Amino acid sequence: MSLLDNLPHTVRHERMTHSRDSLGADLEAREVIAASVEAWVQNASRAEVDEFGKRDERIVQKVYFATNPNPRVGDYFVVTAGPSHVGEDLKFQADSDRSAGLGVLYGALCELENNERFSTFS
Numbered sequence: 001m002s003l004l005d006n007l008p009h010t011v012r013h014e015r016m017t018h019s020r021d022s023l024g025a026d027l028e029a030r031e032v033i034a035a036s037v038e039a040w041v042q043n044a045s046r047a048e049v050d051e052f053g054k055r056d057e058r059i060v061q062k063v064y065f066a067t068n069p070n071p072r073v074g075d076y077f078v079v080t081a082g083p084s085h086v087g088e089d090l091k092f093q094a095d096s097d098r099s100a101g102l103g104v105l106y107g108a109l110c111e112l113e114n115n116e117r118f119s120t121f122s
Helices: 048-055
Strands: 009-020 026-043 061-065 078-081 089-095 098-100 103-112
Touching: 061 078
Parallel strands: none
Antiparallel strands: 009 026, 009 078, 026 061, 061 103, 078 089, 089 103, 098 103
């Protein structure tokens, strides 16, 4: 069994939508684009962190998919299950496709949007 057939994480792909309320105020909400998408979440390499840091982008995670999720900059991947990273809210910043043997992994370089796991406040 190859990695492409057995990705260890499950993520939910979300996109921000904007609307107006009855008084004209802007409302933001997340729309679920795809739920239960198989993925592989890893920490970004030091080279990737440094490369994007030069452009003031905070890349900390990369997410790989067996099929192209067609994300837009600003989309979110919420890790819902897996051996690690569960509960992380990852904001898509750039593509990072890789070959894996005879297959291709579609990659997404992401910024960690929430920090609830690391919070020291009660």
